[in-house]
Structure formats: C-alpha cells, structure tokens
Amino acid sequence: MLGARCLLRALRSCSSAPCPRHKPSAKLSVRDALGAQNTSGERVKVQGWIRSVRSQKEVLFLHINDGSSLESLQVVADSSFDSKELAFGSSVEVQGQLVKSPSKRQNVELKAEKIEVVGNCDAKAFPFKYKERHPLEYLRQYPHLRCRTNVLGSILRVRSEATAAIHSFFKPSSKVKVPEENFFNVPAFLTVSGQLHLEVMSGAFTQVFTFGPTFRAENSQSRRHLAEFYMVEAEISFVESLQDLMQVMERLFKTATMLVLSNCPEDIELCHRFIAPGQKDRLEHMLKNNFLIISYTEAVEILKQASQNFTFTPEWGVDLHTEHEKFLVKHCGNIPVFVVNYPLALKPFYMRDNEDGPQHTVAAVDLLVPGVGELFGGSLREERYHFLEQRLARSGLTEAYQWYLDLRRFGSVPHGGFGMGFERYLQCILGIDNIKDVIPFPRFTHSCLL
Amino acid sequence: MLGARCLLRALRSCSSAPCPRHKPSAKLSVRDALGAQNTSGERVKVQGWIRSVRSQKEVLFLHINDGSSLESLQVVADSSFDSKELAFGSSVEVQGQLVKSPSKRQNVELKAEKIEVVGNCDAKAFPFKYKERHPLEYLRQYPHLRCRTNVLGSILRVRSEATAAIHSFFKPSSKVKVPEENFFNVPAFLTVSGQLHLEVMSGAFTQVFTFGPTFRAENSQSRRHLAEFYMVEAEISFVESLQDLMQVMERLFKTATMLVLSNCPEDIELCHRFIAPGQKDRLEHMLKNNFLIISYTEAVEILKQASQNFTFTPEWGVDLHTEHEKFLVKHCGNIPVFVVNYPLALKPFYMRDNEDGPQHTVAAVDLLVPGVGELFGGSLREERYHFLEQRLARSGLTEAYQWYLDLRRFGSVPHGGFGMGFERYLQCILGIDNIKDVIPFPRFTHSCLL
Numbered sequence: 001m002l003g004a005r006c007l008l009r010a011l012r013s014c015s016s017a018p019c020p021r022h023k024p025s026a027k028l029s030v031r032d033a034l035g036a037q038n039t040s041g042e043r044v045k046v047q048g049w050i051r052s053v054r055s056q057k058e059v060l061f062l063h064i065n066d067g068s069s070l071e072s073l074q075v076v077a078d079s080s081f082d083s084k085e086l087a088f089g090s091s092v093e094v095q096g097q098l099v100k101s102p103s104k105r106q107n108v109e110l111k112a113e114k115i116e117v118v119g120n121c122d123a124k125a126f127p128f129k130y131k132e133r134h135p136l137e138y139l140r141q142y143p144h145l146r147c148r149t150n151v152l153g154s155i156l157r158v159r160s161e162a163t164a165a166i167h168s169f170f171k172p173s174s175k176v177k178v179p180e181e182n183f184f185n186v187p188a189f190l191t192v193s194g195q196l197h198l199e200v201m202s203g204a205f206t207q208v209f210t211f212g213p214t215f216r217a218e219n220s221q222s223r224r225h226l227a228e229f230y231m232v233e234a235e236i237s238f239v240e241s242l243q244d245l246m247q248v249m250e251r252l253f254k255t256a257t258m259l260v261l262s263n264c265p266e267d268i269e270l271c272h273r274f275i276a277p278g279q280k281d282r283l284e285h286m287l288k289n290n291f292l293i294i295s296y297t298e299a300v301e302i303l304k305q306a307s308q309n310f311t312f313t314p315e316w317g318v319d320l321h322t323e324h325e326k327f328l329v330k331h332c333g334n335i336p337v338f339v340v341n342y343p344l345a346l347k348p349f350y351m352r353d354n355e356d357g358p359q360h361t362v363a364a365v366d367l368l369v370p371g372v373g374e375l376f377g378g379s380l381r382e383e384r385y386h387f388l389e390q391r392l393a394r395s396g397l398t399e400a401y402q403w404y405l406d407l408r409r410f411g412s413v414p415h416g417g418f419g420m421g422f423e424r425y426l427q428c429i430l431g432i433d434n435i436k437d438v439i440p441f442p443r444f445t446h447s448c449l450l
Numbered sequence: 451m452l453g454a455r456c457l458l459r460a461l462r463s464c465s466s467a468p469c470p471r472h473k474p475s476a477k478l479s480v481r482d483a484l485g486a487q488n489t490s491g492e493r494v495k496v497q498g499w500i501r502s503v504r505s506q507k508e509v510l511f512l513h514i515n516d517g518s519s520l521e522s523l524q525v526v527a528d529s530s531f532d533s534k535e536l537a538f539g540s541s542v543e544v545q546g547q548l549v550k551s552p553s554k555r556q557n558v559e560l561k562a563e564k565i566e567v568v569g570n571c572d573a574k575a576f577p578f579k580y581k582e583r584h585p586l587e588y589l590r591q592y593p594h595l596r597c598r599t600n601v602l603g604s605i606l607r608v609r610s611e612a613t614a615a616i617h618s619f620f621k622p623s624s625k626v627k628v629p630e631e632n633f634f635n636v637p638a639f640l641t642v643s644g645q646l647h648l649e650v651m652s653g654a655f656t657q658v659f660t661f662g663p664t665f666r667a668e669n670s671q672s673r674r675h676l677a678e679f680y681m682v683e684a685e686i687s688f689v690e691s692l693q694d695l696m697q698v699m700e701r702l703f704k705t706a707t708m709l710v711l712s713n714c715p716e717d718i719e720l721c722h723r724f725i726a727p728g729q730k731d732r733l734e735h736m737l738k739n740n741f742l743i744i745s746y747t748e749a750v751e752i753l754k755q756a757s758q759n760f761t762f763t764p765e766w767g768v769d770l771h772t773e774h775e776k777f778l779v780k781h782c783g784n785i786p787v788f789v790v791n792y793p794l795a796l797k798p799f800y801m802r803d804n805e806d807g808p809q810h811t812v813a814a815v816d817l818l819v820p821g822v823g824e825l826f827g828g829s830l831r832e833e834r835y836h837f838l839e840q841r842l843a844r845s846g847l848t849e850a851y852q853w854y855l856d857l858r859r860f861g862s863v864p865h866g867g868f869g870m871g872f873e874r875y876l877q878c879i880l881g882i883d884n885i886k887d888v889i890p891f892p893r894f895t896h897s898c899l900l
Contacts, residue, residue, distance in 0.1 A: 029656070047656070047688045049861050066687075067655030091861040093688070118688070119833070119862035126860050144853040145860065147654040156655075164621055171614055197891055204597040205517030205606075206479070206497070212662050237516075238497045238543070238568070383569070403594040410576050410595065411499050411541040412569035441647055 025095050031068035033098060039108050041097040046073060046110060047118070049148065050090050052130070055082050062086065064094060064110075067147075070154055070266045074101065077112035088130040089121030089148070136275070136437045143441055151275065154267035155438055158260060159426055163211070165259040166232055166422075169252055170209045195417060196350070196404060198235035199381060202415050203407050209234040211422070223434040224322075224372065226423065228443045235417035242365050242380060245416050246338050249367055249376050250291045252420070253336070257287060257429055268430065276431025282370060283429060285334060291367070292337040296320075297359060299328055299339050306331075316359060317343050320366075325373040336369045349391040350404075352380035352416075365418070372428045378418025383408060475545050481518035483548060489558050491547040496523060496560060497568070499598065500540050502580070505532055512536065514544060514560075517597075520604055520716045524551065527562035538580040539571030539598070586725070586887050593891055601725065604717035605888055608710060609876055613661070615709040616682055616872075619702055620659045645867060646800070646854060648685035649831060652865050653857050659684040661872070673884045674772075674822065676873060678893045685867035692815050692830060695866050696788050699817055699826050700741045702870070703786070707737060707879055718880065726881025732820055733879055735784060741817070742787040746770075747809060749778055749789050756781075766809060767793050770816075775823040786819045799841040800854075802830035802866075815868070822878045828868025833858060 025045040028036070033046055048066030055061075060082050063072035075094050086092070093116045101109040127142050128134060128149060139146040146152045194214070201208040214231040232252075239245060261268060272280040294302070303314035303324055312321045320328075320339070328337060341354060341361040351362035367376035382388045385408040392398045392405065426438040436442035475495040478486070483496055498516030505511075510532050513522035525544050536542070543566045551559040577592050578584060578599060589596040596602045644664070651658040664681040682702075689695060711718060722730040744752070753764035753774050762771045770778075770789070778787060791804060791811040801812035817826035832838045835858040842848045842855065876888040886892035 047863070049654070089861045091863045118864070119858070119860075121861045122859045144650045144856060145653075147651055148860075153654060156651075160621070164617075167614075167617060171610070200594045201597055201606075201890060203595075204499070204603060406594060408569070409572045410569075410598075411539045411571045413497070413541045414568070440651060 028098075029068040030064060030066045030071075030073045033073050033110065034069060034071055034106070034108055036098050036108055039098050039100045041099060041111075043095070043113075044098050044110070045093060045095045046075075047093045048073075048091070050086060050088055050092060050121075053086055053088060055079065060086070062092070062094075062112075062115075064092065065153075067153055067157075070150060070157075070270060071106075074103075074106055074109040075112050075115070076109050077115060081112060081115050083117070085117040085120055086115070087121055087123055089123065089126050089128070091118040091121075092116060093118055133274075136432075136434065140434075140436055140442075147440065151270065152437075154264075154270045155426070155430065155432065156440060157264055157267045158271070158430060159438065159440075161260045161263045162256060162422070162426060162429075165256040165263075166211060166252070168259065169255050170234065195233060195235065195419065198233055198417060199350075199404075199407060199415065202235040202237045202417070203411070203413070206237040207234070223436075224424065224427075226435055226439065226442055229435075229439070230422035231419050232422055232425075233417065233419040235415060237413045237415040239380070239416045240414050242338075242340050242363050242416070245378050245380070245418055246291070246293065246340075246365060246367075249338075249365075249378065249418055249420070250336075253367075253375075253425075254287055256425075257283070260429065271430040271432065276433075279431030282334060282431070286336055286369065289335045292332050292335055293340060294328075294332075294337060295340050296342045296361065299324075302331055303327060317345065319346055322373055325368045329368050329370050329373075334370045336367055336375075338365050338367050340365045342366075347379070349395050349397065350379075350381050350388070352382045353387050353391075363416070369428050371431065372424050375424050375428060376418050376420045378416065380414065380416040383412045383414050385409060385412065478548075479518040480514060480516045480521075480523045483523050483560065484519060484521055484556070484558055486548050486558055489548050489550045491549060491561075493545070493563075494548050494560070495543060495545045496525075497543045498523075498541070500536060500538055500542060500571075503536055503538060505529065510536070512542070512544075512562075512565075514542065515603075517603055517607075520600060520607075520720060521556075524553075524556050524559040525562050525565075526559050527565060531562060531565050533567070535567040535570055536565070537571055537573055539573065539576050539578070541568040541571075542566060543568055583724075586882075586884065590884075590886055590892075597890065601720065602887075604714075604720045605876070605880065605882065606890060607714055607717045608721070608880060609888060609890075611710045611713045612706060612872070612876060612879075615706040615713075616661060616702070618709070619705050620684065645683060645685065645869065648683055648867060649800075649854075649857060649865065652685040652687045652867070653861070653863070656687040657684070673886075674874065674877075676885055676889065676892055679885075679889070680872035681869050682872055682875075683867065683869040685865060687863045687865045689830070689866045690864050692788075692790050692813050692866070695828050695830070695868055696741070696743065696790075696815060696817075699788075699815075699828065699868055699870070700786075703817075703825075703875075704737055706875075707733070710879065721880040721882065726883075729881030732784060732881070736786055736819065739785045742782050742785055743790060744778075744782075744787060745790055746792045746811065749774075752781055753777060767795065769796055772823055775818045779818050779820050779823075784820045786817055786825070788815050788817050790815045792816075797829070799845050799847065800829075800831050800838070802832045803837050803841075813866070819878050821881065822874045825874050825878060826868050826870045828866065830864070830866040833862045833864050835859060835862065 025043045027045045030046060030048055033044060046064055048064040050062055051065045051072045052063040058079050060077040060079050062075040064075055065072040094110060094112050095114040096110050096112040098108055099111050101107060127145060139149060139152060147156055198208055198210060211232045213228055215228050300314050300316050306327060308327060310323050314324055342364040344353065344360045344362045347362050347364050351364050354361045354363055363380035365378050366374050369375045388405060388408055392401050423435045423438050427435060432438050475493045477495045480496060480498055483494060496514055498514040500512055501515045501522045502513040508529050510527040510529050512525040514525055515522040544560060544562050545564040546560050546562040548558055549561050551557060577595060589599060589602060597606055648658055648660060661682045663678055665678050750764050750766050756777060758777060760773050764774055792814040794803065794810045794812045797812050797814050801814050804811045804813055813830035815828050816824050819825045838855060838858055842851050873885045873888050877885060882888050
C-alpha cells in the first residue's frame, strides 16, 4: 500500500517538479517541521523519541520530540503501522508528508508514509512513566535520562539560550548590527581565568569577559551551592566608580533576560506555570524597575531596626547571612538591590580602599535578588601600588603576588569587575528552587552520580 | 592655553549645536576612533597605553593602544605637553579632536587638548623594551605582561574571534539570518561534560556541543601538549556513517577559519608575516582543497612503503606516532587527511564495532593537519546494547557504566561525535609552533607560573 501511494505521488509531480523518487526527503527538526510554511504535502523525514501514542480504530497518533522545542510533532499514521515497538520512549524515524492539521491543537502534522523504530525502550525499566508528571527531586536521581523529560528539556534549552544571550551581550556577533549603546565593543575572551587573571588581560584590552566552569570545595548541601558551577566574569579598565560597574551588571541581567524571554517563551512558560507559579510577575517586576542601591552600613541599620528575629544578629563588621539578604530584598519591595561599600576587614586584599573612617570600607558591591540572594559580586580593584603593597604585606602575601603588584608598576589603570553565578541566574529567572535542577550534571559534596 | 582653546571652541559652536562644554567628550575605543567617519573635529576621549613616543621641536607624537586593534591611534600634541611621564607603557587618557591625518600612514589622528597620565610605567623594570621585537620564548616568561605586546595581542584577538566563530557555527545567533545549509539548528549546550556526558544529552537533543577547558595529567613537555587546554566537542544523533561526521568536521574547520580571516585580517597577517612565513599559502591550500580520507590500514601500508626511517616502525595494530602523522600529511600534499577505521584493540570501549575481519576495526576517525598532526578525534559510538555490554564486560567496567548502558536500553539511536583541540586549531591557522603561545595562561607539567 505504501509503495503504491508513493508511486502515485511521483507520477503526479514529475510533470512540474523534479521526480520526488530521486529527491530524498528533507530531514527536518521537529521545531522546523512545526514552523514549516509549506504544508501542502512536502515530503520530509523527522527523527526523534516518542512522547505519546494514541491508537484509534483506523488511525494511530504519535507525538515525536527531538529536543529542538517543547512542543512535539503529531504524526498521523494508518493503524496498520501500529506495533508494540511504537512505545513511549522509543526512538523513531518517520517519513511522510507535512500537512495542515485539521485540529486546532497544532498547525502542522506529519502524515506518515514510513515509520522505522530505531531503538526500543524497555518500558518496564524506564524510570519515567507515560503521562505522569514526576517531581524534580525524583528526576534528579536519573541525571543520565532526565533530559528526556519536558521540564528538564525546557530548563536546558533556556540554559542554552541564556549562554548565547550572555555571549551576545559581551561580544555582539560581527554580523549583527551593533546597537550604539553597546558597551563591550572590544575583544572578549573565554579563558579559564579567575578574576586576578582577568585583571592581567584588562591591563591590555580594557574590557574582557570569561564564561566557564568554576570549582569550589565548599562542604555545602544548600539548594544554592554546587562544587562545580558556571560563572560569568567581566573586568573593565578605566572605570572609576562602582556606579559604572553596577550599570553594566544591571544591563547584563536585563538584556540577557529579555533575549531569553523572547527566544524561548514556551520553555519559560512551562517553568513559570508548573514549577514556580507567580514567578512571571516577580520577574516582570524585577525587569521594569530600576535596581536599588544601599550601602552595607545602611543595610545593617535596616536589619537592626527589623522586627524580625534573626538567627545571626546583624552587626557592623559581620558578613550578611542568607536570612539577612532575604529580608533586605523583601524590604526593598522585591526589587534587586545592590549593597555597596563593605567593611575592609571582611573583603580580600585586592578590593579598593575607600579611605573612609572610622568604619573603614572597600568599594565592593553585591547584587541581591529575590529568591536567590547574592547573584553578582564585584568590586573596584586596588590599582594604587602602595595601597596594594601594604595590604599584601599585612597578609604575608607579598612574595606570592609579586606578579600582581607588577600590574600596578607598569601603566596601572583604575579598573573593576564582577562575577555572576550562572546557575543562580537561571534559578532567578525560572524560579527553580534547587540549583541542581538547572545544570545538566550537578556535582556537589558526597555526590557525583555521573 | 588649553583653557582658552576650549573656550574658543565653545563659543564658536554654541550657535548651531549644543554647547560642547556641557556635552562630555564621547569615549571611543582606539578601534572605533581609527574607523571614525566623522573626522571634522569631533571631540572624543581615548584611553589606553602608550606604545611609542616621538618628540619633535614643536610637536609630540604618541601612539595609543587599548587592545581593541593591532593598529594604534596617533595622538598629535603641542610640545608643551611633553613630560617624562609620557613614556612607553604608561596608561593615559587623551581628550581632543578627531581629525583627518595629513600623513598617508593613517587616516585619522587625535589632536590632543588634554592628556592625563593615569599610571606611570617603571621603564627600567619593565621587561619589554621600546621598539624591540622580543621572541615568543622571551615573552613566555612574563605571562602577566605579555598580552601588552603586539604579537600576543594579535594572537589573543584571533583566539577571541575563533571562539566566537565556533559558537556561531554551532549555534547561529537568532538575530542573524541563518544560511539554509546550516547544520546545527537545534539547542547547543555549554557544559563541563566530556564525550560520555554529551552522549547523555544527545539522547534527547540530537545535536549538542560543548566548548570549555579540559584537563590532562600527561607528563608531556611537548610543544603540542598542555595540562589544561580548551576543547570543542560535538555529538550528533541519527548519524549512520563516519562520512556524516567528517563532513561536519571539515565544515567546522573551514567555516570558522574563513570567519576569523575576514574578522581580523591584520592580526592574522602579523602572525603570518613575522612568525610563520609561508603559513598564509599553507592555510589557503588547506581551505581550497577537499580534505582527504584514508583508512588506518592504508596509512600503515603507506608508512611501510616509505623510504624514510622512522624511530617507531609502523605496524598494523600499533598507534600512529607524531613522525608517522607528519609523514602522512606530507604524503597527502599537505592537505588535511582523515584517517578512519582504527584497530579495535587500540580504541576505547565505546567506539562502534565495524564487525570486519580478520583485522578487526572500529569506526574511529582522526583528522591530521600540516604542522600540528592530530587536530580532531572522533568516532561513531556503539549504540547496540549487546555489543556494548560485551565490550564493557571484557574491560570489567559493566558496573561503573551501568548508566551508560542504560542509554542503549531506552530508545537508543545511532550517533557519533568528535572533539577538536582549540589551541591546536589556533596553532594550525596561525602557524604558531608552541602551544604555550596561543593560550593566555599556559599550565603544563612543572609549570604554573600564574
């Protein structure tokens, strides 16, 4: 039957177009098939995994997903195609004609002419059940399989888009028309460097960034920490105030988020609807308001005057705890807030001395956001040779950091930079509570499943 | 005098335009200043490091570089600006007017109205001397300063462009019109994963890539090895032959290289002229020819019949050595050559069994290129459960790789992938002999200067 149908089509179209028998079916991703303009029976090939099977008397409906979009492609086949092998989780290759769907639930469907089962799925052993929505905690047990689910698929597509958005913020493609207000118009680097190494580069390139994995041997089981996480770091020469840095941070957050929202709305919506109700509004609230700025000293005053009882008593000279960060963000009406000018004694040697007193501070800045707490950390760096020399000497680090001091001997410039935890950023925009759900293969204390 | 000049200008232009006194000078990168269309006295601010100073009776010439381009910006100043502090390596901020240069050596120059020394350079201690060309070996001793030199600046700009080019090959920006033949039209991921982890992702997304640092504890001091290097890895589902993979590799190499050549011609030219004469022609030769394909078995035959005496005697079943790779590339007329189908016993358990004999091979592929040797390595993966199970059992790895076997139980698909060493790629296009010169902070055995 299939053969006859094909032949019929071939005879029909040979008159006006190249014979389709000699023209192999165009291979399309599910995304491209769903968005196809030509639905007048174009012959295509689609490959992917079966997400659902519905068998009726004369027709068989399959939904095929290949990760290119949240939506699956509906395949309509003659019931003669029905087989036990066409099951949830199996991989298939379907050839047929793309046609307009009579149903309102989709624009396009694939009328199957040939269905090949590429790999069976052992349904009994497969940890995910057909039509069941599994909680994220359950999925976390199967890091090698969970990207096959709708929710992890969406999260990982958003992760991919956010990666691209961050790259495009820092280094617009030379093919893209660069908007005039674009900040990073000079080379950007992907290096393994941490901040001190970025400073080396910023001594020759004025604006540099890096985006890659970072490792922390913290013994933390929190929902905000990983032993291995991704970090975006930027370093900018010739900045003179924290204001300059904060502007870039705010623009990075807002520009990247707007880009992600416009590039994968369905994936974001899935998270916002099923995992974090209310997150859509919370995010909009963050995007439409100017971020706030308070000093560390003001922050401590706010905490001291709070009616809330904290586990850790807020006090000038002591670091802010998660409970404090949460309170401050709420206090600021759930608008992201920059906290600036931290006690010198709390911060590393390279942060710029504000030369104030009696409460001696450095030009450091953290950005606190709703739900997550600290998202960015940054500072102006101490670019003055003698200030840095003294700080190093006090810490007994002079010898080890001679190279770092050197940067201040040979054409030093005022500069500063910041880092943003990429997984926390994803948590923040998606409303995902646990950081282990926004990275493909989470590594944390006492756990390295894969 | 400066004040008076400014005032004069202010009075003059107030009639037709907003008073420049109230309009701060536009901050421009050197690159943008050099490419400025408006050279009728636009008031700008440029920041950077002094690359040269030439003092004449009445005029002072400075060249300012900020890393945004190889070319520096010529600053022309009244000799009254002259000062000891305006020295090679110092950082400065110059304000003035962009004007057409009377000299043929540049289009644009900056007529200084204000010059501020931001940071002095201790010329005696500075390891780079004015107007001297230091060899790469010398520069390597100063990883924290060498990016201030022309040659490292160029190499690192090329590195940055190549990074962007690779990203754009795999994941074209959604703002860029995607050419129809584009391969990777589905999500791409930046993960820390190695190949096995990419295979997990390819079980849901059909085409994935990753680009990031990779670590090898190899005790090698070769000019082709690092303890930490960058790797581009891709994994593609539903491929059925090595041919499919080789096509993507060749296209990645050629597309990325063409993009880099068109985006930073001056930087490439510097390397080709001063570091690797003849490299321009060698690279063109690689780009214009179709890459060749030979089997491992053919390769061994070629080596056996060679008149050359090898340190390691070529023999079927033994790995190819660097000397063999070099010979093969030369034998192929210095066109990159894919070597396919390696002995099963030489390769890891996951490569697909060719089921041939008596010389049993797997579907592995290496790409050898002139000057560097192995640039890509890849294979089809064993997607058949029972084949993989047996290979794992033979290696005693069944338990540890249960998760990897699982991927073959639940909708397995034929798939394959490859990795490309990013630093070797840069060596190959630039003709840089030592891998330590194409990465900002090289880490290798017994050396971690920074």
